[in-house]
Amino acid sequence: MKTTFIILISAVIGLMILALSQGLDTFNSGLRISWLRLIRFLPVMVVAMLIAGFTDVLLPKALVERWLSDGSGWRGIGLGYLAGVLTPGAGLIGLPLVGTLYKAGVGPSVLVTYMTSMTTMSLMRIPLELGFCGWQLTSLRLTVSFVLPIFAGFLAHFVSPWFIKV
Incomplete structure (x- = not known):
């Protein structure tokens, strides 16, 4: 830092x-x-810090290990994907949350899935994109981007040992 x-x-x-x-x-x-x-x-930044702080205090370790660790497999990847799609405010809310979740033991593959989903598949972004880019370009981008978070998460699972030492 x-x-x-x-x-x-x-x-x-x-x-x-x-x-x-x-x-x-x-x-x-x-x-x-x-x-x-x-x-x-x-x-927005104050709200993001409050969300991160309360998540840090309230997130049960057992839940992290079962649902959000790298050992959770498809379940963790799916939850990361869905959470990324639903996160309002993208990076302003999501990135402080990622830092908190990482410290709580959430697996890198789940977090990479979440971050990739948040930036490529956010529901909050679609109406703006439709307005500026039209339905054809938006549909094309969503179609080709659909698998990116899943691919990124599984790739992170295999390469994270080279970057993150436990």
Whole structure:
């Protein structure tokens, strides 16, 4: 987390310097837009942290082992897929939840399935996609994306030992 924070702060400083090099108006516009976005997303981020915190406290270990571990097989993959499809707010809600679930012992294959499903198959995204892209392109994308979360989850099951040491 510390390294990630340092990288992000470095990126912010670099962008601020670049904005300043283009003038004080550009810099001030960047600050104003950033502040407005923070105000807009702060309630969602607070809710996401509350969901993650209560999930951390309330998630029974036995449930994780039986239904969500890498040993749960199709059951875990299916639950991860369904949860990803139903997660509102995509990454703003889902990613803090993933961090909590990972620490609670949910298997990497289930989490990869969840994250892939959340980004490719979210029900919340479909109406927007239909409006912007039309039914033909949306139908094509959904059809070819349908198996991606399942494939990603099973692939993660086999390659996760190379990345995650228990």
